[in-house]
Amino acid sequence: MGMERMNRERAAILTVSYGCAAGEMKERTLDRIEADIRAAYPAYPVCHAWTSQTFCQKIWEREGIRVPGVKEAMEELLTKGIRKVAVQPTHVLDGVENRRMIEDIQAFSQDFSQLMIGGPLLASWRDIEKAARVIGEEFRLPKEEALVLTGHGTISSRDAVYREVNEMFGRLGYENVFLGTMEGRPGLEEALECVRKRKPRRIYLTPFMITAGSHAVRTMAGEQKTSWKSRLEEAGFAVTYIQKGLGEYEGIRGIFVEHLRGSMKRMDENIR
Numbered sequence: 001m002g003m004e005r006m007n008r009e010r011a012a013i014l015t016v017s018y019g020c021a022a023g024e025m026k027e028r029t030l031d032r033i034e035a036d037i038r039a040a041y042p043a044y045p046v047c048h049a050w051t052s053q054t055f056c057q058k059i060w061e062r063e064g065i066r067v068p069g070v071k072e073a074m075e076e077l078l079t080k081g082i083r084k085v086a087v088q089p090t091h092v093l094d095g096v097e098n099r100r101m102i103e104d105i106q107a108f109s110q111d112f113s114q115l116m117i118g119g120p121l122l123a124s125w126r127d128i129e130k131a132a133r134v135i136g137e138e139f140r141l142p143k144e145e146a147l148v149l150t151g152h153g154t155i156s157s158r159d160a161v162y163r164e165v166n167e168m169f170g171r172l173g174y175e176n177v178f179l180g181t182m183e184g185r186p187g188l189e190e191a192l193e194c195v196r197k198r199k200p201r202r203i204y205l206t207p208f209m210i211t212a213g214s215h216a217v218r219t220m221a222g223e224q225k226t227s228w229k230s231r232l233e234e235a236g237f238a239v240t241y242i243q244k245g246l247g248e249y250e251g252i253r254g255i256f257v258e259h260l261r262g263s264m265k266r267m268d269e270n271i272r
Contacts, residue, residue: 011084011114011267012077013041013260015048016070016101018091019055020211023063029211029247033090036253037260045082049073051097070104074111084114086263088256090210090247091120093161095154116263121210121246121255122161128168134251136174139204146176146200148191149208150220150228153184162186165208176200179208180228182219188228192235203232206242217243 015034020026030048038046049070050056056067068076077085087105091098098120105117122128139147151162162181169177176198180191195203205228207216221229221241232239246252 010082011044011086012080012082013037013044013046013264014073014077014085014087015046016073016087016089016091017048017050017210018097019050019052019059019067020213021055021058021062022211022213025211025213025243025245029245030090033210033247033253033256036257037088040257040261041264047073047077051101070101071107074105074108078108078111083112084267085112086116086118086260086267088118088260088263089120090256092151092208092210092246093120093122093154093158095158114267116267118256118259118263121252122165123259125164127255128161128164129172130255131246131252132165132168132172132174132177134249135208136169136172136177137251138249139177141176141204143176144200145202145204146178146195146198147174147204147206148195148228148232149177149179149206150216151179151181151184151208152216153181153187159184182216188231192231195232195237196235200237202238202240204240204242205229205232206244207246209245210247211245212243 015037017030020030034046034048050067051070053069056069059065059067089098089101102117105115109115122131141147153159162179163186166179166186178191178194180186180188205220207220209216219227221227224230229239229241
């Protein structure tokens with residue numbers, strides 16, 4: 001009964017992502033996250049916004065598709081008569097982009113009767129454990145091989161989450177899985193030190209990002225000597241790069257849906 005009432009009171013779901021200019025990667029990640037959310041809540045309108053204006057502009061220029069920013073999306077919801085919104089970010093952690101999104105959403109607190117904001121992918125220790133299990137079970141590498149995950153990294157204090165993920169892999173028994181970041185700590189050097197100790201016969205290199213666009217691919221697997229793949233090969237390892245964003249894993253998408261479910265439940269309870 002509560003959910004029916006909420007639907008009558010014009011509620012909507014808004015997903016917020018950094019964005020992705022690579023069409024195929026967008027389809028395999030962001031579009032699939034949104035599809036899972038639509039499947040979980042078919043009675044509610046689901047719309048999306050991107051925090052990267054650069055990506056919004058690129059999609060518009062290349063494909064003629066207009067992706068709104070957060071403020072623009074919220075204004076559009078207002079004009080459609082929506083007064084209750086459950087916002088679900090697809091960010092990995094509560095870093096700079098997520099904080100900026102929260103500020104933009106909260107600026108509309110007087111315009112909407114209810115605004116619920118779900119947590120990013122790694123919002124709790126339980127989330128970290130779930131995400132680590134998804135990755136570990138997806139690859140299940142033999143002991144003589146290793147998996148190196150490349151995260152984006154952040155300048156904020158939330159960078160510590162990446163270290164917690166690394167620790168979780170070890171706790172769960174995935175001792176040949178290592179995570180490094182492009183713009184924070186742990187970085188490539190820390191990851192390289194870990195794999196040197198194990199001396200694997202082969203390393204699989206893959207993103208620990210929701211999407212992995214051209215910039216990330218160049219940093220991870222480009223031909224330049226500074227790329228992660230080149231550095232690992234220079235250290236004497238055979239490296240296979242796997243282009244797969246976190247949004248492609250069903251279990252990862254399930255964490256976002258679970259966070260949204262919590263928001264929808266709180267919204268429903270507030271209506272009663």
